[in-house]
Amino acid sequence: MPPRTCALCDDARAILKRPKTGQQICKECFFYVFETEVHNTITEACLFKRGDRVAIGASGGKDSTVLAHVMKTLNERYAYGLELFLLSIDEGITGYRDDSLETVKRNQQQYDIPLKILSYDELYGWTMDAIVSQIGRKNNCTFCGVFRRQALDRGAAILDVDHIVTGHNADDIAETVLMNIMRGDIARLGRCTSICTQGEDTIKRSKPFKYAYEKEIVMYAYFKKLDYFSTECIYSPDAYRGHARAFLKDLEAARPSAIIDIIHSGEAFEIKDDVKATQKLQQTCRRCGYMSSNELCKACTLLEGLECGLASNAVTGSARRKLDVEGHPSKTMRQIPFFRAPPHLQLSKQSVSPAPS
Amino acid sequence: MSTISLKIEFGGGLELLFSNQRSHRISIPALVPASSGSSSTQQKGEGDDAQPTKPADLSYLIFWLRDNLLKERAELFVENGTVRPGVLVLVNDTDWELEGEGDYQLKDGDEIVFISTLHGG
Numbered sequence: 447m448p449p450r451t452c453a454l455c456d457d458a459r460a461i462l463k464r465p466k467t468g469q470q471i472c473k474e475c476f477f478y479v480f481e482t483e484v485h486n487t488i489t490e491a492c493l494f495k496r497g498d499r500v501a502i503g504a505s506g507g508k509d510s511t512v513l514a515h516v517m518k519t520l521n522e523r524y525a526y527g528l529e530l531f532l533l534s535i536d537e538g539i540t541g542y543r544d545d546s547l548e549t550v551k552r553n554q555q556q557y558d559i560p561l562k563i564l565s566y567d568e569l570y571g572w573t574m575d576a577i578v579s580q581i582g583r584k585n586n587c588t589f590c591g592v593f594r595r596q597a598l599d600r601g602a603a604i605l606d607v608d609h610i611v612t613g614h615n616a617d618d619i620a621e622t623v624l625m626n627i628m629r630g631d632i633a634r635l636g637r638c639t640s641i642c643t644q645g646e647d648t649i650k651r652s653k654p655f656k657y658a659y660e661k662e663i664v665m666y667a668y669f670k671k672l673d674y675f676s677t678e679c680i681y682s683p684d685a686y687r688g689h690a691r692a693f694l695k696d697l698e699a700a701r702p703s704a705i706i707d708i709i710h711s712g713e714a715f716e717i718k719d720d721v722k723a724t725q726k727l728q729q730t731c732r733r734c735g736y737m738s739s740n741e742l743c744k745a746c747t748l749l750e751g752l753e754c755g756l757a758s759n760a761v762t763g764s765a766r767r768k769l770d771v772e773g774h775p776s777k778t779m780r781q782i783p784f785f786r787a788p789p790h791l792q793l794s795k796q797s798v799s800p801a802p803s
Numbered sequence: 804m805s806t807i808s809l810k811i812e813f814g815g816g817l818e819l820l821f822s823n824q825r826s827h828r829i830s831i832p833a834l835v836p837a838s839s840g841s842s843s844t845q846q847k848g849e850g851d852d853a854q855p856t857k858p859a860d861l862s863y864l865i866f867w868l869r870d871n872l873l874k875e876r877a878e879l880f881v882e883n884g885t886v887r888p889g890v891l892v893l894v895n896d897t898d899w900e901l902e903g904e905g906d907y908q909l910k911d912g913d914e915i916v917f918i919s920t921l922h923g924g
Contacts, residue, residue: 450901459897460897460901461897461898461901462894462897462898462901463898463900463901470901471895507922508815508920508922660920661891661920664815664918664920665891665898667895668893668916668918670815676814676815676816676919676922677816677819677922678816678921678922691889691921695888696888698888699888772843
């Protein structure tokens, strides 16, 4: 097949075939189309307003590096008027996270954006390495995900930002839709395709790359020569998401638009009323004040399990009730520091008395 | 000429399977067996009626890399006769889908890049 000219500018040589549209386009047009689509995603969802302080969840990986680059580019090109920060979480995984954090520090230099790093060790007293040595390699992704979500919110509260953005791309969201279907997780299925999530007491969190294909993010990084870290987490080969990912990649090979189509299907889901009624209402954790579906938030529950040496019991709901019955935590047990929402969210909150320490 | 020289680059973590080296320079035969029928190589310089040959293409290169350069875990690179889904291939900085994928005929001095997308972001 001889090389063609770009379908958009009809001038330069085409170097890429877009999976989303099948168009064959040149390098400059690709940069422009990719950046403009993200810009359209942002403006159509009205994600930001002038003066917003925005924290970019940065891991040093391909998605967050490209996100930092694109956010900075768009902020300047379209004068969003945003104040950008890089927020990084150190889970304490030797040989993985310590290397990727070096990449984030380089990103801070390259993009001239302030950086804050928060670690599991300082927040929870446990690194992922310590957790895995305690509970083994099954369910450790549950701990990591739950702890990271809280850690991002806490880091954002310290920075007093209005908004967190993460680099989740179209492939990630499609995988999540499939995973939630496979596990029958109705509550998550209803929420997982929202571009922006916000509770009353939590900082807005959105995904500007929601419609960006992973392949395009990698190509963008390659052609722009962006510096990113690319190794699989050493604990991830056992993760359930791997099944969804392998399946999705095969679907994409057969029909590239499958990824976007799965997201559109996910957006169209509506939960039946009688099922919705059984869903739990949101409350606040009585121990640390973070948002929760139960009396104790998932992070406090998991931490209690770790401290008592019954960690694997804390993962499922029924096992957790057994843990409750077994008694109150001892005074010497580590607990998560009380969560204070950033000042601008506290104005609308009712006063909540802190948990007894 | 009977061999062609190529520059191969690995990214996105693939280099770990290839002695942790991102850049490789290799030489492969210019003409290779056309089908997997015969295993013995009686290749002569010119086309031989007894054994059909074809110019070396990307499909051949992928198997050549697996058999000669790959140090471990072939299943992370090759699947079902081609690269594993999730591995991007660029030929002289162009998406291989625009060049005919596995059927692209290699030329001397070509630069082929393999990038894996299968890792956290």
